[in-house]
Amino acid sequence: MAEPLQLGRIVWAEIADANGFPKSRPLVIVTPSERITPTAPLDVLAVTSRVPDPLPDDHVLLPWHAQGHPRTGLKRRCAVVCTWVARIRHTDVRQIAGVVPGALMLEILSKATAPAAPPSDPPPEAGGRSSAGAGI
Numbered sequence: 001m002a003e004p005l006q007l008g009r010i011v012w013a014e015i016a017d018a019n020g021f022p023k024s025r026p027l028v029i030v031t032p033s034e035r036i037t038p039t040a041p042l043d044v045l046a047v048t049s050r051v052p053d054p055l056p057d058d059h060v061l062l063p064w065h066a067q068g069h070p071r072t073g074l075k076r077r078c079a080v081v082c083t084w085v086a087r088i089r090h091t092d093v094r095q096i097a098g099v100v101p102g103a104l105m106l107e108i109l110s111k112a113t114a115p116a117a118p119p120s121d122p123p124p125e126a127g128g129r130s131s132a133g134a135g136i
Contacts, residue, residue, distance in 0.1 A: 003096050005042065006033040008105040010062075010072055012095040015046065015086045026097055027088070028080050028105075030112055038090055045112060046084040049076050058083040060108050062100065073098030082111035 005011070007029055014024045027044035029036075036042065047062065055061065059081055064074040074097065100108065 005029060005036050005090065005093070005096075006099075007031065007036075008100045008102075010047070010074070010097040010100060011044070011093045012097060013044075013088050013092040014094070015044075015088065024094065026074065026078070027086065028100055028108065030085075030109065041087045041089055042093075044086050044088055045080050045082055045108065046086060047074075047078050047080050048084075049078045051077055051079045055079065058111055060104060060111060062104065069098065071098050071101055080108050082108055085112070 003009070009029045010026050011029065012024055012026055014022045015027065017023045026047040028047060029042055029044055031040075031043045048059075051059065051061070059079040061077070061079045062074055063069045063072050064076055064078060066075060068075050080100075
């Protein structure tokens with residue numbers, strides 16, 4: 001049975017990049033677990049493998065390993081972009097990768113910023129994709 005969707009879960013789904021092009025990428029669920037239902041949209045933060053040096057304040061590095069990190073499932077160096085907010089549907093989730101360790105999730109939530117306007121809801125089931133906030 002698939003692991004339940006919950007706060008801190010890392011999932012793969014397709015969202016628009018900074019240029020508006022759809023791309024499958026890891027996302028971190030930031031919707032509180034008690035508000036996750038099969039019909040409610042999920043608020044997520046995008047994960048990028050384009051990690052600048054020095055690391056910007058709105059990025060949090062995630063644990064990874066070339067063969068897949070035992071907790072996160074990530075296979076390359078990457079970071080959560082705490083200002084890149086998107087909203088997806090449960091049906092957009094293609095894979096569950098893992099979970100963000102607790103201490104890192106607290107850091108991510110402390111850096112996550114609510115957008116000026118809430119993320120738009122995903123389009124109706126008729127073939128739409130999710131929307132994204134600021135990009136890479």
